[in-house]
Amino acid sequence: MSSSKRKNLTPVQQQYQDFARAREPQRPIAINCVRAFIVGGIICTIGQGLQLFFITYFNFDEKTAGDPTVAVLILISVILTSLGLYDHIAQWGGAGSAVPVTGFANTITSASLDHKSEGFVLGVGGNMFKIAGPVIVFGVFSAFIVAIVKVIITSLGGM
Amino acid sequence: MLQGHQTWVFQSKPTIIGSAAIGGPFEAQGNLADDFDLLHGDIWLGQDSYEQAEKKLLEQACETAIKKAGLKQEDVQFFLSGDLINQIIPSSFTARTLAVPYLGIYGACSSSMEGLALASLIIDSGFAQNALVGTSSHNAAAEKQYRYPTEYGAQKPPTAQWTVTGAGAAVIAKQGKGPRVAASTIGRVVDMGLSDPFNMGAAMAPAAVDTIEAHFRDLNICPSYYDLITTGDLGKVGHRIAGDLLTKHGLSIPVEKLTDCGILMYKEDQPVFAGASGCACVATTTFGHLLNRMRRGELNRILVIATGALLSPMSYQQKETIPCVAHAVAIEM
Amino acid sequence: MEKFVLAFIVGGTICVIGQLLMDGLKLTPAHTMVALVVSGAVLGGFGLYDDLIKFAGAGASVPISSFGNQLVKGALQEAEKTGLVGVLTGIFKITSAGISAAIIFGFLASLLCKPKG
Numbered sequence: 001m002s003s004s005k006r007k008n009l010t011p012v013q014q015q016y017q018d019f020a021r022a023r024e025p026q027r028p029i030a031i032n033c034v035r036a037f038i039v040g041g042i043i044c045t046i047g048q049g050l051q052l053f054f055i056t057y058f059n060f061d062e063k064t065a066g067d068p069t070v071a072v073l074i075l076i077s078v079i080l081t082s083l084g085l086y087d088h089i090a091q092w093g094g095a096g097s098a099v100p101v102t103g104f105a106n107t108i109t110s111a112s113l114d115h116k117s118e119g120f121v122l123g124v125g126g127n128m129f130k131i132a133g134p135v136i137v138f139g140v141f142s143a144f145i146v147a148i149v150k151v152i153i154t155s156l157g158g159m
Numbered sequence: 160m161l162q163g164h165q166t167w168v169f170q171s172k173p174t175i176i177g178s179a180a181i182g183g184p185f186e187a188q189g190n191l192a193d194d195f196d197l198l199h200g201d202i203w204l205g206q207d208s209y210e211q212a213e214k215k216l217l218e219q220a221c222e223t224a225i226k227k228a229g230l231k232q233e234d235v236q237f238f239l240s241g242d243l244i245n246q247i248i249p250s251s252f253t254a255r256t257l258a259v260p261y262l263g264i265y266g267a268c269s270s271s272m273e274g275l276a277l278a279s280l281i282i283d284s285g286f287a288q289n290a291l292v293g294t295s296s297h298n299a300a301a302e303k304q305y306r307y308p309t310e311y312g313a314q315k316p317p318t319a320q321w322t323v324t325g326a327g328a329a330v331i332a333k334q335g336k337g338p339r340v341a342a343s344t345i346g347r348v349v350d351m352g353l354s355d356p357f358n359m360g361a362a363m364a365p366a367a368v369d370t371i372e373a374h375f376r377d378l379n380i381c382p383s384y385y386d387l388i389t390t391g392d393l394g395k396v397g398h399r400i401a402g403d404l405l406t407k408h409g410l411s412i413p414v415e416k417l418t419d420c421g422i423l424m425y426k427e428d429q430p431v432f433a434g435a436s437g438c439a440c441v442a443t444t445t446f447g448h449l450l451n452r453m454r455r456g457e458l459n460r461i462l463v464i465a466t467g468a469l470l471s472p473m474s475y476q477q478k479e480t481i482p483c484v485a486h487a488v489a490i491e492m
Numbered sequence: 493m494e495k496f497v498l499a500f501i502v503g504g505t506i507c508v509i510g511q512l513l514m515d516g517l518k519l520t521p522a523h524t525m526v527a528l529v530v531s532g533a534v535l536g537g538f539g540l541y542d543d544l545i546k547f548a549g550a551g552a553s554v555p556i557s558s559f560g561n562q563l564v565k566g567a568l569q570e571a572e573k574t575g576l577v578g579v580l581t582g583i584f585k586i587t588s589a590g591i592s593a594a595i596i597f598g599f600l601a602s603l604l605c606k607p608k609g
Contacts, residue, residue: 013352019407020353020361023400025317025433029515032314036511037504040555044503047550048496066553067589073554074590078597081310084608090312095510097312098521099528100503100554105594110308112602114299117208124602128595131311134522135556136591139529140583143563146537147579151571202609209609299609309609313521314514355518 032094039089039096047073047100070101077102081109107131163377166344167276169283172491176289176335177228180447181220182439183324185298189425189435194447195325196223202299202324209300213242213326214249216439217295218256220326224446225291228330235259235330239278240293241270242438243322245304249295259291267467268392269346270294271327271442272486276343278331279488288333295326296437305472306356318358320394320421321431327442329450338453341460342489344377346370348469350482356475360397360421360433363466366483367393368404370464374487375410382412386458389449391441391465391485392421394434420444420463441465445490453492460491495549502544502551510555525556532560537568562586 009017050072054065080086086106090097097103111130115123129136162168179196182189187198197219204212217240225232238257240250241264254261266273271294278290299309301322307313331340349366367390375381382388393401398419405412420441421434445463452458464487470479506528513524532555535541541561544552552558563583570582584591 009352013350016351016365017353019404020351020364020400023403024358024361024396027316027515029512032515033508033511036507040507040510041500041504041551044551044554045496045500047503047554048499051550052495069550070554070590071593074593075597078594078601081312082601082605084310087310087312091314094314095514095524096504096507098314098514098525099507099510099556101556101559101590102554103312103521103525104556104559104590105598106310106312107308108594108598109601110310110312110607112598113310113605113607114303114308116602116606117210120602124599128598131307131522132594135525135529135559138526139533139560139563142530142533143536143560143567143583144579146533146564147567147571147583148576150537150568151576151579203606299607308607310607 035092036094036096039093040099043073043096043100043102073100073102074105077105078109081106082113104132104135163373165347165373166342166377167280168342169279169340171283171333172339172341173279173282173331173333174335174337174339175329175450175490176332176337177224177226177230178329178446178450179220179223179227179327180443181216181223181326182443183298185321185429186323186325186424186443188429191424191444191448194451195443196447202297209297209303210244210248213244213295213297213300214252216297216324216326217242217249217253217293217328220295220328221253221257221291221293224328224330228332230289230330232257232259235289235291236287237262237278237281237290238293239264239274239290241265241274242295243267243301243304250293253293266484266486267469268436268438268440269465269467269484269486270438271445272391272463272465272488275329275331275340275488276345276486279340279343282331282333289330291328291330293326293328294438294442296322296324296439298322298324298437301437315432316357317432318360318396319432320359320392320434320436321425322437323424323435323439323443325439325443327439327446329446338450338490338492340488341491342378344370344374344487346485346487348482348484350480352480354475354478354480356470356481358396359436359468360394361400362481363468363483363485364393364397364400364404366485367401367464367466368408370485370487371405372408372410374462382410382416385416385460385462385489387449387461388412388417389461389463390419391463392434392436393419393466394421394436396433398422423448453490458492460489462487462489498548499551502548503554506555506557528555528557529560532557533564536561536564559587559590
């Protein structure tokens with residue numbers, strides 16, 4: 001808990017939270033990091049393999065092979081999510097499955113599936129980006145700021 | 160009769176003349192499977208949505224409880240029910256099916272004991288001959304509303320709990336044979352500034368302790384009065400915190416007497432992290448397992464303290480903390 | 493062969509950073525992904541993310557941080573061609589495959605499948 005939040009607590013509340021924290025199982029950070037490393041590494045290695053596959057057997061080069069690679073990884077993630085397997089992989093792998101683009105596809109697919117019961121327009125369409133939305137919004141906005149800043153600096157003669 | 164600050168003593172001791180517990184696949188593999196009237200093999204129950212499946216669970220629990228009480232649907236005078244879904248629609252839609260005068264209540268996971276307390280009050284004060292109390296919860300519906308889509312790969316921490324897919328119901332009457340409701344302590348909201356929706360146990364423990372202390376203080380009795388004292392769904396984490404907190408406050412309850420429905424529900428090898436939770440956790444454990452034990456003569460007096468976390472998905476996003484409440488009901492044979 | 497090892501190591505490391513954000517700083521997964529995407533965008537602005545991709549291949553292009561880099565690259569490439577307005581028109585040019593695939597396949601899944609709960 002951040003210290004600014006703690007300042008809003010009464011002494012009794014702070015005391016209780018320390019009391020409770022001492023009796024809670026802590027998140028196994030070290031083990032989680034090892035698992036995240038393994039799962040994330042495997043997914044990226046599969047991505048590397050896919051890239052090689054597209055370069056060797058199709059007319060892609062280093063620059064353009066990224067697109068079909070990402071598309072295939074997304075398809076795999078959608079299938080695993082639909083089969084009910086991705087959440088089990090994620091419980092073990094943590095950030096290792098959430099951080100790669102497969103995690104992004106998992107957020108969209110899982111939200112779509114769950115809200116199917118509310119119909120395709122309002123349910124699926126309206127809720128698909130429940131978790132992925134922030135990634136897109138902040139990705140676009142930060143890219144906008146970075147690009148504007150860079151363009152201005154370049155036109156002023158810098159960089 | 161009001162005794163002390165916040166405890167109702169029911170002079171006429173309304174009787175629980177029938178009760179039922181319905182569960183899902185996880186509960187079928189759990190510790191208390193034998194005490195469920197009906198266990199389903201999947202969480203859909205042939206419905207098109209999780210929320211409709213939860214309504215079906217509650218309907219089945221109510222119908223079974225009414226049948227076991229030897230009554231017909233039209234004999235039931237009042238229906239009190241609550242659940243976790245927005246605007247308590249499973250309860251309201253079940254009330255629609257039952258066509259019984261309906262009081263919707265909300266206490267999060269403490270709804271069952273809140274309902275039992277109010278139903279007993281209505282009967283004891285002469286405003287009804289009988290009443291039906293029900294509550295339900297559904298794992299997927301709760302995850303979809305409060306946390307993440309069910310297939311989403313979020314890593315749950317060890318303090319997380321597993322919402323029970325099930326429903327519990329009980330018919331309480333002025334006369335009859337069965338366990339009787341002796342008293343009830345209405346809890347007040349306690350908020351210790353915790354805000355992690357994946358750690359409800361630690362958030363709810365202080366409310367449980369507050370109500371337990373109020374109960375013994377109001378009635379001027381000791382824990383030894385009861386054969387079993389069980390909290391609703393504190394889980395392993397909250398149970399330990401509550402036990403230590405009670406000892407720290409000078410009210411020590413022997414470890415074999417103080418338990419928690421969230422711990423009783425599932426087996427050790429089931430992936431439920433800190434234990435079971437949800438309205439149906441305490442409802443199915445009490446209306447199934449514990450009342451059965453009482454009817455068999457294994458338990459004479461029990462105290463059930465159902466705990467509820469009164470947050471909403473929006474309150475969490477607005478950086479609010481989690482206020483909790485706990486209601487206690489004393490049941491005697 | 494070396495490419496595969498580097499992809500594994502760098503990809504794994506970026507995921508570990510994500511795990512530390514989630515477990516250490518107790519950020520939600522959404523906050524963590526936002527942090528990584530914004531970092532990717534900033535590094536992309538400095539031209540450093542492309543160097544990372546040259547070094548580690550899929551180890552840098554598969555994590556979500558690469559999404560931020562692609563958004564910036566798209567904006568900058570278009571701005572070079574058409575001036576400042578290119579920042580708006582170019583943002584989604586390069587990432588189009590990823591977002592389109594996610595939406596299309598995700599929607600197809602909802603047509604064909606039911607969640608397992």
